[in-house]
Amino acid sequence: MKGFELISTGGALPGRLVTNDDLSRMVDTSDEWITTRTGIRQRHFCAEGETITDLAVKAARQALERSGLSAADIGCCVCGTLSSQYASPSTACLVQRDLGLAEDIPVLDVNAACSGFIYGVGVARGLLATRENDPRRYALVIGCEHLSRLMDMTDRSTCVLFGDGAGAAIFELTGDAEFAIDLGARGDMAITTPAGGPIGMDGRAVFRFAVDALPRSLGAVLAATGHTIDDLDWVVCHQANSRIIDHCVKKLQADPDKFYKNMDRHGNTSAASIPVALNELAEQGRLTPGMRIACIGFGGGLTWGGMVLKVKGSKA
Ligand code: ACO
Numbered sequence: 001m002k003g004f005e006l007i008s009t010g011g012a013l014p015g016r017l018v019t020n021d022d023l024s025r026m027v028d029t030s031d032e033w034i035t036t037r038t039g040i041r042q043r044h045f046c047a048e049g050e051t052i053t054d055l056a057v058k059a060a061r062q063a064l065e066r067s068g069l070s071a072a073d074i075g076c077c078v079c080g081t082l083s084s085q086y087a088s089p090s091t092a093c094l095v096q097r098d099l100g101l102a103e104d105i106p107v108l109d110v111n112a113a114c115s116g117f118i119y120g121v122g123v124a125r126g127l128l129a130t131r132e133n134d135p136r137r138y139a140l141v142i143g144c145e146h147l148s149r150l151m152d153m154t155d156r157s158t159c160v161l162f163g164d165g166a167g168a169a170i171f172e173l174t175g176d177a178e179f180a181i182d183l184g185a186r187g188d189m190a191i192t193t194p195a196g197g198p199i200g201m202d203g204r205a206v207f208r209f210a211v212d213a214l215p216r217s218l219g220a221v222l223a224a225t226g227h228t229i230d231d232l233d234w235v236v237c238h239q240a241n242s243r244i245i246d247h248c249v250k251k252l253q254a255d256p257d258k259f260y261k262n263m264d265r266h267g268n269t270s271a272a273s274i275p276v277a278l279n280e281l282a283e284q285g286r287l288t289p290g291m292r293i294a295c296i297g298f299g300g301g302l303t304w305g306g307m308v309l310k311v312k313g314s315k316a
Contacts, residue, residue, distance in 0.1 A: 003177025010062025039242025043163030043267030075136030080116025114299025116271030150197030163267035167275025217306030289313025
């Protein structure tokens with residue numbers, strides 16, 4: 001199996017900050033209910049005129065700049081999203097255009113809802129692996145969402161949960177680095193969200209699914225790499241609900257400090273949540289060369305995805 005290492009990250013959040021108190025003036029809810037049930041305190045929504053394409057391009061450009069690579073080095077571009085600006089072109093094509101990526105590389109969007117970034121990594125790695133004679137061994141993977149566009153702002157059971165944002169990362173396909181990925185779906189558990197919104201879900205069913213899928217997927221990728229949670233520096237879960245992560249920590253009897261949380265500041269940004277979290281860790285100097293991390297997502301579909309990978313470089 002070919003390894004896939006994390007090289008760099010980028011992120012972008014839109015301009016309109018919406019607190020729980022702001023929402024409690026719009027629907028019958030309260031800061032107390034939202035905070036205790038979800039851990040969310042605020043989220044960012046796209047302001048008038050701001051688009052998800054702008055955010056995706058900004059995050060991708062930042063990841064590319066920080067990688068020290070040039071646009072010509074990128075061998076594929078995959079964008080996880082369920083809320084792209086256009087049905088066509090894909091967001092990935094617009095990123096290709098704005099960053100000046102090569103013409104002769106695969107560029108596409110992937111829709112696996114909140115698991116979209118992990119699915120995107122799996123697709124990108126597969127694409128690079130099939131292009132054996134291509135010297136471009138780097139993949140640009142983005143997760144971006146404009147969920148506020150798809151929300152019914154009169155439905156308190158969903159409108160308090162989600163936020164907008166974008167995160168991006170660059171990976172290198174390498175011969176020997178350790179890597180494992182676990183992807184799956186339960187289409188039989190689907191609740192439909194019509195194209196164009198509003199978002200539909202059965203919150204309790206998703207919760208039950210998540211507290212089962214997260215530890216199972218983490219277990220699968222750890223088994224595949226021969227490691228235990230003790231060998232991980234970070235576990236970056238999809239940031240849907242603080243209580244879902246707490247359940248998993250308890251079930252796994254794991255160190256809660258390894259499980260990064262930022263849903264208090266961003267809400268659930270679906271496919272963007274894991275790359276936004278990785279980017280925050282990197283910007284805080286807490287994601288450093290040689291670290292071994294796990295990322296685990298779950299979401300609409302229902303889908304799940306987990307991976308274990310290394311940050312390129314040796315530990316200091
Ligand atoms: N403010 C105040 N009260 C509320 C709100 C709100 N915003 N929303 C629901 N309530 C009420 C309900 O009406 C219900 O009242 P009742 O008991 O009088 O009927 C009560 O609060 C409890 O509702 P539950 O749905 O049982 O609350 P729960 O503790 O399950 O929390 C939540 C709901 C936060 C949605 C939780 O189930 C969850 O996080 N689920 C996972 C959701 C998720 O991760 N979704 C993202 C992936 S799926 C996708 O992408 C589509």
